[in-house]
Each structure stands twice: as structure tokens, then as C-alpha cells.
Amino acid sequence: MRNEASYYPEIQAFIEAQLRSNFLASNRRELFVYWGIGELKTNLQRIISEHPNKCACAAKFAKRVPPLSLDIFALITDGNKFELLILEVKLVKSAGLGEWSQLVGYCLVSGAKYGLLINVDSGGSPRLTQMLHTERHISHIQTIVNDELREHLFGFMQWNSTTHNFEYSNLGFIKSLSELSKRLASEFATG
Amino acid sequence: MAMNTDKAYIFGMVIGGGIWGDAEDYFHIRLPFKQWGSYFKNPQRASQITRDIMNLNNMFRSVYGITVQYDTDAGGVWNVICEGDTTELRTDLAEHGISCEGEMRKNTSITKITAALVDDFMKRRFIAGLADTIGSTAPSQRRFTEDKQIISFELSGFNFSFVCDLCRLFYSVNCLPDQILWNHPNFHSAKNPHFKGWKKGFKLRVLLDQYAQFGAFAFKTKAESSKENLQLQHQKNDAVLCPELNVSATASCVHPAEHDANLPSCIRGGHYLHNRHVCAVLGCENAPYGAIKKMFADIGELVNPFPILCKDKIGKIEKVISDDPLLANRTYQISAVSVKSLYDNFQANNNALLYGNAIKTGYPISQIMQGIAYIIAHDNEIGVTRVKGKYTDLIERHLAINQNLSVELRKPNLLTPLVIMGNGRGALVGARNPAVYKKLVSVATDNEYKLCVRPITEGDLQNA
Numbered sequence: 001m002r003n004e005a006s007y008y009p010e011i012q013a014f015i016e017a018q019l020r021s022n023f024l025a026s027n028r029r030e031l032f033v034y035w036g037i038g039e040l041k042t043n044l045q046r047i048i049s050e051h052p053n054k055c056a057c058a059a060k061f062a063k064r065v066p067p068l069s070l071d072i073f074a075l076i077t078d079g080n081k082f083e084l085l086i087l088e089v090k091l092v093k094s095a096g097l098g099e100w101s102q103l104v105g106y107c108l109v110s111g112a113k114y115g116l117l118i119n120v121d122s123g124g125s126p127r128l129t130q131m132l133h134t135e136r137h138i139s140h141i142q143t144i145v146n147d148e149l150r151e152h153l154f155g156f157m158q159w160n161s162t163t164h165n166f167e168y169s170n171l172g173f174i175k176s177l178s179e180l181s182k183r184l185a186s187e188f189a190t191g
Numbered sequence: 192m193a194m195n196t197d198k199a200y201i202f203g204m205v206i207g208g209g210i211w212g213d214a215e216d217y218f219h220i221r222l223p224f225k226q227w228g229s230y231f232k233n234p235q236r237a238s239q240i241t242r243d244i245m246n247l248n249n250m251f252r253s254v255y256g257i258t259v260q261y262d263t264d265a266g267g268v269w270n271v272i273c274e275g276d277t278t279e280l281r282t283d284l285a286e287h288g289i290s291c292e293g294e295m296r297k298n299t300s301i302t303k304i305t306a307a308l309v310d311d312f313m314k315r316r317f318i319a320g321l322a323d324t325i326g327s328t329a330p331s332q333r334r335f336t337e338d339k340q341i342i343s344f345e346l347s348g349f350n351f352s353f354v355c356d357l358c359r360l361f362y363s364v365n366c367l368p369d370q371i372l373w374n375h376p377n378f379h380s381a382k383n384p385h386f387k388g389w390k391k392g393f394k395l396r397v398l399l400d401q402y403a404q405f406g407a408f409a410f411k412t413k414a415e416s417s418k419e420n421l422q423l424q425h426q427k428n429d430a431v432l433c434p435e436l437n438v439s440a441t442a443s444c445v446h447p448a449e450h451d452a453n454l455p456s457c458i459r460g461g462h463y464l465h466n467r468h469v470c471a472v473l474g475c476e477n478a479p480y481g482a483i484k485k486m487f488a489d490i491g492e493l494v495n496p497f498p499i500l501c502k503d504k505i506g507k508i509e510k511v512i513s514d515d516p517l518l519a520n521r522t523y524q525i526s527a528v529s530v531k532s533l534y535d536n537f538q539a540n541n542n543a544l545l546y547g548n549a550i551k552t553g554y555p556i557s558q559i560m561q562g563i564a565y566i567i568a569h570d571n572e573i574g575v576t577r578v579k580g581k582y583t584d585l586i587e588r589h590l591a592i593n594q595n596l597s598v599e600l601r602k603p604n605l606l607t608p609l610v611i612m613g614n615g616r617g618a619l620v621g622a623r624n625p626a627v628y629k630k631l632v633s634v635a636t637d638n639e640y641k642l643c644v645r646p647i648t649e650g651d652l653q654n655a
Contacts, residue, residue, distance in 0.1 A: 017312040018196045025309045026193035163414045165319075165407070168249040175253035178197035185193070 002161075004091040007120050008037060008072055011089060011159055014166065015177065019076065022181030027078075027188065034075045040068040040110055047075050058082045061111070068110050078188040084112035085180075089120065095156070096125035100138070107152045108143065114180060115154045121161055123169060132156060132171035139172035155180070192283045194307045196316045197254050200409060202284065202304060203320020204247070208271070209295040215278070218291065220271040220324060223345070227329040227416070229267030236412055237263070243323075243410040244271055255280050296325070297348030301356045311364045318360065319407035326408075328416040330423075332396070334369065337423040340399040341369065342406070347392040349374060349453040354393045355473050361397060362477055366405035367430035370396040371470065375454070376446035377463040382499040382558075384446045385511055390453075400428045433467070433475075438482035440464040444495045444621065445644045461641045462632070464493050471640040483640060490632050491625030496647040497608045500558045501619040502565045502576040508610070508617030517649055518608065523601035530563055530596040534586055544623055546602055546609065552624045554609045560586060562611045562618030566598055605652040627651050 016033040023031035032054045036043030044062040048055040054077055061082070072087040088103040099117055107115040124132070132139060139154040155174030158167040166177060174180050192198075208220040222228065222240075230237035241261065248259035257275040281291050287304040289295070308314040325344050332341040346354065351373070361368050372378055372394040380389035397406065399421050408414040443464065450460055463469050464486050470478035486493065501511065512518045536543060537556045547553025564582035565573060567589050572578060578585050589596055601610035606627075608619040630651065635641035 021310050021312045022193075022195040025195060025307070025313065160411060162411050162418075163408050165409050167246045168253050170249040170252050176197050176250070178195040178254060181195055 002091075004071075004089050004120060005037075007089060007091070007159060007161060010161070010164055011087065011118060012072060012074075014164060015074070015085075015087075018177045019181050019184065022178060023078075023185055023188070026182070026185040029078065031184070031188070032077050032079065034077075036073050036075070037071070038069060040070050040073060041065050042067070043073070044075065054079045055082070065110055068106060070106055070110075073110075073112065076184060081188050083114060083184060083187065084110065085114040085116065086110065086112045087116050087118055089118045089159075091120045091122075093122055094125040094128075095119040095122070096128050097131065100128055100132075100154075100156070103154065104138070104141065104152070107154070108141070111145070111150060113150075113152060114174065114183075115152065116174065116180075117154070117156045117172075118159050118166075119156075120159045123158055124156055124171065128156070129169075129171060132169075136173070139174075153183070192286050194309065194313065196313050197250060198283065199308055199313045199316040200320040201251065201254060201280075202287075203317040203322075204271075204324050205280070205284070205320075206289070206295050206299055206301060206304070207321040207324030209291070211291040211293060211295070216274060216276060218273050218277060220273065221294075222269040222271065222324055223267075224269055225267040225329070227267060227327065228263075228269060228412075229265055230263060231265040232267070236416075239412045239415075240269060240410070243412055244269070246409075247271060294348070296346055296353060297350055299350070299353060301353055301360075305356055305360050308360075314360060314364050315405070315407045318364070318366075319409050321357070322402075322406060322408050323410040323413055326413065328399075328413055328420060330420060332420070333423075334396075334398075338426055339369075339428055340420040340424055341396045342399055342402045342417065344395040344397070345392060346395075347374070347390075349455065350393075351455050351458060351469075351473065354395060355470075355475060358395055358470075358475070359477075361395075361405075362433075364405050366397060366401050367432060368395055369398045369401070369430055370394070371466050372396070373463070373466055373469045375458070375463060375469065376448040376451070377443045378466060380446055380448075381441075381443035383501045384444050384498055385501055385503075385507075389446070389448060398428045398430055400424075401430045433470070433477040434479050434481075436467065436479045436482065438465050438467050438479050438486065440468075440486055440493055442493050442495050442499060442623075444497065444499050445646075449644075457638070457641075460643055461635065462494060462644045464490075464642070468640065472638055480640070487642070489625075490642070491627070491629030492623070494628050494632055494642075494644055495621045495623075496628060496631055496644065497621030498619045499555075499621050500561055501608075502562060503617060505612060505615050505617045508612075508619060511619065512610065517647070518603070520649070521603035521605060521607055523603055523610065525599060525601050527597045528600045530567065530586065530598060531590055531594055533559065533563065534590065547622070548606060549626070551626075552606060552622060554620050554622050558620045559609070559611065562620055563598055565618055566611055566613045566616045567596060568614075605649070607652070624652075 012035050020031050034047040071089050074085040076083050086106050103115045103117045141152040143150045153173045155172040156169045211218045226232050244261045251257040251259050257273050260272045263269045327343045332343045374393045376389040379391045380386040468483050471483045537560050541557050543556045544553030561582050564578045564585045599612040606622040606624050608621045611618040631644050
């Protein structure tokens with residue numbers, strides 16, 4: 001019987017491949033995706049020390065971010081700018097508001113702009129599905145921290161462990177990996 | 192529009208199965224799953240297919256705002272009905288030189304779109320879209336035995352360049368196609384030039400071992416079916432690079448449809464000894480050019496201007512003879528021949544040539560026995576013109592009941608086809624005559640790999 005952590009590698013590989021591929025198609029240059037599993041601050045510092053040329057842009061952020069225990073996160077950078085993507089991976093019959101809230105909390109605390117709730121081989125609870133359909137603001141949250149506007153965008157997807165592919169739920173602000181890629185591409189457009 | 196991985200998948204699906212009409216807010220994707228996907232044959236799989244299609248709905252909605260529904264029939268054809276504003280999808284496809292008209296895979300060039308797939312991952316998403324529509328994982332897809340399981344990409348029509356581009360795309364992700372079957376009479380009707388139903392389509396077949404490693408599916412049903420098929424194998428199969436393939440051919444007859452107007456001009460008018468011969472004429476960089484050229488040395492053995500074996504009702508065989516002056520103007524020596532004596536000859540040497548007029552000429556006994564099997568069979572032992580089961584078993588069965596069984600043989604005065612008659616049925620068996628047939632073949636002026644065969648004349652046979 002597999003546990004949820006056993007799906008991390010295949011999910012990471014798929015997301016990374018999609019993001020890199022789409023960035024190459026849109027921006028004609030490379031995108032770098034570095035993964036951390038577990039505690040955010042330590043992992044960020046490790047990534048920066050391992051890839052100083054590409055990740056120096058995240059150094060200030062890594063200093064001020066609080067310690068936070070996560071499932072998986074990705075530091076996505078083109079070498080000049082970076083964004084943080086947090087994945088909340090679940091292996092449950094139906095992912096509910098509890099799981100969604102957990103992801104939202106992690107993103108708000110860490111300042112990560114992007115968050116994906118991923119349930120392996122199952123979808124969302126009827127309650128969460130309805131909420132994401134009708135309450136659009138819970139997947140697009142803006143906060144002001146130290147007079148600085150922060151935006152947090154969320155999506156909910158299902159990982160199909162047979163096809164090794166995402167099945168979109170059409171729920172949340174980020175509806176597909178290509179949409180996530182498009183946003184990253186436009187943010188990193190200036191290089 | 193920048194290509195992305197989700198669009199690549201959608202484009203694969205739409206090109207693989209998309210059928211467009213005049214409506215701007217509607218098209219459908221035909222999934223020709225046949226028995227494999229029939230709710231009548233396999234309700235559990237059919238139920239999973241509906242789930243797969245509904246997952247498509249979310250993909251299409253999130254990328255293009257198009258909603259998806261489906262219908263199906265007991266025959267296993269599924270239609271993914273796509274409704275909504277299709278303008279953006281049409282515009283995106285138009286950027287790649289693809290117009291949304293009719294049955295797309297029949298008239299679309301994928302040269303431009305495959306060039307826009309920036310890396311292997313994006314290519315695999317496009318391939319997954321095609322695999323989910325036209326990639327057959329039916330259990331019958333295997334090479335000879337269960338130890339070589341196959342996924343077969345099946346296309347109707349005459350879009351040779353589509354097949355060529357798709358094959359190149361597989362090659363580019365290191366997924367080497369195992370076999371290619373071109374929609375051409377030399378392959379679909381290699382023995383019978385009078386068979387009109389030769390347009391059976393293209394097949395591009397990839398070993399499942401290869402596809403599992405380098406390909407992809409998004410339909411769970413296809414992925415599961417592919418895994419089930421793989422479990423039937425007792426060994427791993429490696430693919431062979433096309434230029435390293437061992438190419439061998441058997442004789443094929445010259446078919447009038449070699450000049451069919453549907454064939455692309457570079458193919459039309461040519462005679463093809465092997466499927467990879469078509470690849471060479473199309474100029475594919477991976478074609479086994481050396482092996483193809485090598486076959487040209489034996490061209491007289493590999494081409495036959497007559498039917499190698501043509502079986503039909505007696506009236507139709509008589510019409511074939513009367514319509515062709517070369518056959519009609521012969522004098523035939525008619526005799527009743529014992530089936531047992533011919534079968535004894537066949538068992539002694541199944542490569543024997545009968546009634547020839549020089550070395551290496553005559554009628555192949557194996558073809559004669561196949562013709563005889565068709566003629567002596569009871570109605571319930573044949574399909575349309577095909578004997579059910581092994582033809583040798585059928586002959587032995589009938590000889591066990593009647594040792595004195597005979598058929599009427601009409602032997603022509605020149606080496607035109609031998610005629611076998613009986614039981615209201617007839618068969619034509621073409622002779623081997625390599626020295627004469629070789630003289631009919633020439634190489635096209637514009638392509639050193641394209642062979643053209645002129646019609647045989649009475650003079651060719653008389654002056655042999």
C-alpha cells in the first residue's frame with residue numbers, strides 16, 4: 001500500500017516537466033525548478049547554497065520566511081525572479097475544506113504566490129467543490145503585508161497514478177498547469 | 192499563441208479524431224474504439240471511458256472554454272461532442288497551418304505543429320492525444336505471438352505525409368516504430384489485383400515496451416489496457432532502428448489501383464516491394480535505403496503482372512478472363528486433376544513450380560493448393576473468399592472423406608494465369624516468370640527508389 005509521500009517524485013517530475021516545457025515554448029529560454037520536501041526555510045537555504053547562480057534572487061526571501069513544515073514546495077526561477085509553489089498532496093477519498101484551508105494557511109504564512117491542492121486518484125468533497133465553484137475569492141486571495149500587496153492563487157487537481165497525469169477539476173483560480181505556466185511566463189517575461 | 196503541454200494534448204486529440212462541419216460552435220472527436228470500447232462487449236470498460244471523457248471536459252473547459260459531452264453505440268464508436276465558442280481553438284490550429292474542416296486526420300499536415308513541440312515532454316503530450324483517439328490497445332494488437340505486444344495507431348484516408356510525420360515524431364522521442372503499414376494496394380491486396388476493397392488504411396505500430404517507456408496516455412482505460420497487454424509478455428522487446436532493419440519481401444502483384452487518384456503524386460504509379468520501400472520513396476531520413484536497393488536485384492521474383500492468387504465465384508473469374516485480351520485470347524488445355532496427387536506433390540515440396548516453360552518458371556504449388564482449398568470447401572467453410580482455418584487442414588479433411596476428389600484445371604498456352612474451376616467457384620494463379628517480369632520494371636526518372644511496372648504483353652511472354 002502506497003502512502004502519499006510515495007507519489008511525490010512522480011508528481012514533482014510531471015509538474016517540473018510541464019513548467020519547463022511551457023516556459024521554453026513561450027519565453028524561449030530555460031526555467032529552473034528546485035524542489036524541497038519538508039521544512040521550507042532550511043530547504044530554501046539549501047537550494048540557494050546549491051544553486052547560487054540561479055537562486056540568489058530568493059536569498060532575501062529565504063532569510064525572512066518563517067520556518068514552516070510543508071509537503072512539497074518548488075522554487076521556480078529564471079535566474080532573475082522567483083516564485084514559490086506549494087503543493088499539498090493528499091491521498092484521501094475526497095479532499096475537503098480542511099485540506100484546502102491547510103494549503104491556504106501555508107501560502108499566507110510563507111508568502112508563496114501559488115498553491116495546488118492535489119488529491120491522488122480522487123477528487124474533492126461535495127462541500128469543497130461547491131465552495132470553489134461559488135466562492136471564487138477563496139482561490140484568489142490578496143493580502144497587504146507591510147504595505148505590500150501580496151497575491152495568492154490556488155488550484156485543485158487530481159493526480160492519476162495510472163496514467164501519471166493530472167486530471168483537472170476546473171476548480172479554483174489556477175485551473176490547469178498550462179495556466180500556471182502562462183502566469184509564470186508573463187511574470188518572468190522581462191528576464 | 193505559444194504552444195503549451197495542455198494544448199499539445201488537445202491538438203493531438205482534435206487532429207486524431209476531430210470532425211468538423213459548418214457549425215462554428217460545434218465539432219466532435221470520433222474515438223473508433225470498436226469492440227474494445229463497446230458497452231455491449233465490455234460494460235465495465237465503457238463506464239471507465241465515460242469517466243475519461245468527462246475528464247476531458249475539464250481540460251477543454253479550462254484551456255478553451257469548450258464543454259464536452261459524449262455519445263456512443265454498441266459498435267464501440269464514441270463521439271466526444273465539443274460545444275462552445277471554438278474560435279480560439281480554430282485560431283490556434285490555423286497558426287500551425289491546420290484548418291478545421293472535415294475529418295482532420297485525413298487532410299491535415301502535422302509538419303508545422305510537430306515543429307512547435309519544443310521538447311520531448313510536449314511531444315509526448317501530443318502523442319498522448321493521438322494515442323487516446325487512434326491508438327489501439329485491443330488485445331489482438333500483437334506481432335505473431337503474445338510476447339510482442341503492440342499499440343497500433345490506425346488511420347484511414349491517404350494522408351501519407353501525416354503518417355510519415357507521426358513516425359518521425361515517435362523517432363524523435365526515441366520511441367521507435369516497429370512496423371508501418373501503408374494504405375496502398377501492394378500491401379492490402381498483394382495477391383489479387385481485382386480486389387476493390389484494398390483501402391483499409393494506415394497502421395503505425397509501436398512495441399508496447401517502447402511506448403510504455405517513451406509514450407503516454409491520458410485515458411485511464413488505455414493505460415490499463417496497455418498494462419494488461421504488457422503482462423501477457425514473457426520477455427522484454429527492444430526496438431530496432433529503421434536503417435538497421437532486416438527487410439525481406441515476398442512477391443506482390445501489380446494492382447491497377449497503384450494509379451489511384453487518391454494516392455499522393457510521389458507514390459502514385461509506383462510499385463512497392465515492402466512497406467519500408469514506401470518510406471524510401473517518401474525520402475524519410477530513417478528509411479533502410481541500402482536494404483531496399485538490395486531487393487531490386489531480385490525484382491523479377493518480387494513483382495507479378497498477373498494475380499498471384501485470385502479467388503471468386505465462377506462468373507466473376509470468367510469475367511476477369513474475358514475482360515483481359517491477354518487471358519481471353521489464350522487456348523486452354525482443360526483437364527480434371529486429382530487433388531490428392533497435387534497435395535502429395537505439395538507435401539513433397541511446397542516450393543515446387545508446376546507447368547513452367549523454363550528454369551524458375553511455373554505456377555507455385557502453394558498458391559494452387561490455396562485455390563483448390565477455396566474451390567472444394569463447403570459454403571460454411573469459407574468467409575467471403577477466405578478459407579476458415581488452415582487451408583491444408585481443409586484439404587486433408589476433404590481428402591479423408593473422398594480420396595478421388597478432383598478439380599478442373601485450365602492450363603494456358605503461354606504463362607498467363609492458370610485457371611482452377613469447380614463447385615461454382617474459380618481461382619486464378621499467376622506464374623513465376625522472373626526473367627520476363629524483370630523487363631517490365633523501370634526506375635522512375637525523378638526518384639531512384641520508385642519502381643514503375645509497365646503492363647505485360649503477349650510479345651513479352653512469346654519472346655521469353
